[in-house]
Amino acid sequence: MRRTFPILVCFSFGMTMLVQFFVPSKLSTDAYNEITNWVQIIYAFALIVGVVGLLKYHFSRVSRRERGWFYNLVTVASLIVMSLLGFIGGRGDGGSFMWVFNNMMAPMQATVFSLLAFFVASAAYRGFLARNLEAFLLLFSAVMIMFGIASVGNAIPPFSDIANWILINPSMTARRGIFIGVGLGTIAVSLRVILGVERTYLGKE
Amino acid sequence: MPLQVFAFELYISDQPNDDGTRLTVEWDPLPPDDLRSIDPEIYSLLRSESPDGEFTSIDIVSRLDPSRRKIDENLATGRSYYYKLAYSDSTISWESNVAGPAAPEENWYNRSRTNVLIGILITGAFVGIFIILGRKGKSLYLRPIAGLNAMDEAIGRATEMGKPILYSSGRGKMERPASIASMNILGSVAEKVASYGTPLIFPNNDPVVTAVAQEVAREGYTKAGHADLYNPDNIYFVTDSQFGYAAAVDGIMMRERPATNLFFGTFEAESLILAETGNSIGAIQIAGTDSSIQMAFFIVACDFVLIGEELFAASGYLSGDPQVVGTLKGSDYLKVIIIIMILFGAVVGLLNQEWFVNLFLTA
Numbered sequence A: 001m002r003r004t005f006p007i008l009v010c011f012s013f014g015m016t017m018l019v020q021f022f023v024p025s026k027l028s029t030d031a032y033n034e035i036t037n038w039v040q041i042i043y044a045f046a047l048i049v050g051v052v053g054l055l056k057y058h059f060s061r062v063s064r065r066e067r068g069w070f071y072n073l074v075t076v077a078s079l080i081v082m083s084l085l086g087f088i089g090g091r092g093d094g095g096s097f098m099w100v101f102n103n104m105m106a107p108m109q110a111t112v113f114s115l116l117a118f119f120v121a122s123a124a125y126r127g128f129l130a131r132n133l134e135a136f137l138l139l140f141s142a143v144m145i146m147f148g149i150a151s152v153g154n155a156i157p158p159f160s161d162i163a164n165w166i167l168i169n170p171s172m173t174a175r176r177g178i179f180i181g182v183g184l185g186t187i188a189v190s191l192r193v194i195l196g197v198e199r200t201y202l203g204k205e
Numbered sequence B: 001m002p003l004q005v006f007a008f009e010l011y012i013s014d015q016p017n018d019d020g021t022r023l024t025v026e027w028d029p030l031p032p033d034d035l036r037s038i039d040p041e042i043y044s045l046l047r048s049e050s051p052d053g054e055f056t057s058i059d060i061v062s063r064l065d066p067s068r069r070k071i072d073e074n075l076a077t078g079r080s081y082y083y084k085l086a087y088s089d090s091t092i093s094w095e096s097n098v099a100g101p102a103a104p105e106e107n108w109y110n111r112s113r114t115n116v117l118i119g120i121l122i123t124g125a126f127v128g129i130f131i132i133l134g135r136k137g138k139s140l141y142l143r144p145i146a147g148l149n150a151m152d153e154a155i156g157r158a159t160e161m162g163k164p165i166l167y168s169s170g171r172g173k174m175e176r177p178a179s180i181a182s183m184n185i186l187g188s189v190a191e192k193v194a195s196y197g198t199p200l201i202f203p204n205n206d207p208v209v210t211a212v213a214q215e216v217a218r219e220g221y222t223k224a225g226h227a228d229l230y231n232p233d234n235i236y237f238v239t240d241s242q243f244g245y246a247a248a249v250d251g252i253m254m255r256e257r258p259a260t261n262l263f264f265g266t267f268e269a270e271s272l273i274l275a276e277t278g279n280s281i282g283a284i285q286i287a288g289t290d291s292s293i294q295m296a297f298f299i300v301a302c303d304f305v306l307i308g309e310e311l312f313a314a315s316g317y318l319s320g321d322p323q324v325v326g327t328l329k330g331s332d333y334l335k336v337i338i339i340i341m342i343l344f345g346a347v348v349g350l351l352n353q354e355w356f357v358n359l360f361l362t363a
Helices: A004-022 A026-063 A069-089 A096-127 A133-149 A157-194 B111-135 B146-161 B177-196 B207-223 B242-256 B270-280 B292-301 B310-319 B322-350
Strands: B003-006 B010-014 B023-027 B042-048 B056-062 B069-072 B081-088 B093-096 B099-102 B165-170 B200-204 B235-237 B260-266 B284-289 B304-306
Touching (some): A004 A026, A004 A157, A004 B111, A026 A069, A026 B207, A026 B235, A069 A096, A096 A133, A096 B242, A133 A157, A157 B111, A157 B177, A157 B292, A157 B310, B010 B081, B010 B099, B023 B081, B042 B069, B056 B069, B111 B322, B146 B177, B146 B284, B146 B304, B146 B310, B165 B177, B165 B242, B165 B270, B177 B200, B177 B207, B177 B260, B177 B284, B177 B310, B200 B207, B200 B242, B207 B235, B242 B270, B260 B270, B270 B284, B270 B292, B284 B292, B284 B310, B304 B310, B310 B322
Parallel strands (some): B003 B093, B165 B200, B165 B260, B200 B235, B260 B284
Antiparallel strands (some): B010 B023, B042 B056, B042 B081, B081 B093, B081 B099
16 A cells, blocks of 8 residues: 555646646646646745755764764854845845845856866866767867857867767767657656556655 | 828737637738838837727837737637727827737647657657567667666676665656656665665755665565665755755765766756766766767766667666656657658758648647
8 A cells, every 4th residue: 555555646646737738628737737836835845854964964064073074063154144134134135134145155156067068178178088980070179169169169160060060960969869768768768657566666565 | 180091901810729819910011002101110009809899009010020929818718809000109100900800719729740659659659569569578679778788787897896886867857758767767776775785875956856776776676585774864864955965966976976866867067077077986877868968978977878769768768667768769760750751851852842841740
């Protein structure tokens, strides 16, 4: 029963949404909007569970004085402070919540994002080492596309034409092959879940 | 100022395949030749519920709009409506004939998606047949997948080195098929790490995925007969911020130094940040994602990458469940059909025939 009920729920909602895709009536679109709202409500409750879990995890590390416990304390303090700022002052423009978000959160996120430039460089260096024919072709394609898309190279017809040809033909062909595979895989997983063949995600027997 | 009425036609029709709240208004080219000298670019589209009633402006129409078509939305199902076009300035005022009545009708089947329905029925039939064959115990061959074959080696390496394994499902929410596939892989991974006694760390980006992952991992440890080794503190929610998550996972990698990193799920711009950090600490890395763009980043930074449908095939491959394997065989045969259709479509396309491509269009 512990598994039968979730499988039945999954089957009925899966089939409902599948049928809904083909039925454009008002009842069908209303049902779709209602179920989508339910998902949002479930997510809101799950967020509470997530925050409780987060606090439990960090408090336990602080209480056990584990290595780096001070950073756990900073995480908990940040969570509490941001929650208080949001509840007391609201999330509107000009409030202290948005001030902290714009002047602390956003720059920190931008900092992590900017690391990507260095990681792209190091990954490209390893990926483009011409160790064999395939790697050489990859290197050649990358150089052509970089020249062809960069402002100077774009003005030189052979580079821009070659770059466009690579992007439109071999690159797009490979990507479409992957899209077809991902699409088929998605359908197969969905059918397995709806039909109850795939049950791992349900956890305990 | 005289009002002129010009006899060019408006055509009103029910918008097909909808919930009965839309009408389509189409018209002849605007303006008529004798009005070209005025050359207004903007006209008003007016609507009323009776031909003699008061018409209200519902939209503006550009003479330059080549479609000569507007869809009027949020109408009452079954109610009759009348339409006309109008233009007015200080020198002239003119209107088209009144068109109507027309009433929007509710549809119960979207005919433009018949091709999708046929595709799903064919897919369902193939998958169903192979599930039945799997249940009957028919032996089904699966081609080797390097990334999944390397899973045992990667887990064994972490065990030998006495280091943990780091697992990430990226930023996908639970309803995404890639997240479901990731949870299925996690079940097999948890079972294996439990039998070796290797710690599994899974920092998470979504609270729902966290709850599911905890249950799946607990089940894996229980199946392996080592429920006591399961530590729920190792599978925890970090943040739903994209780069906050990337920073947290990078920090965990640098502190815990996992010997193996497994990235299965939906990844965005954080993919390379995670994979390159993992590479810098010398971890063996296996990744799989449904995003073709992030797949490219994983290919240069990871040791093994599951490409395309391999991510979705992984759970059947790892668990060996004949029913799940059956679904994989079903999708393999579908690929054969798709390849045949692509080749046929290429030939038909070379003959300049568009009917075959049109079969696959949806609205």
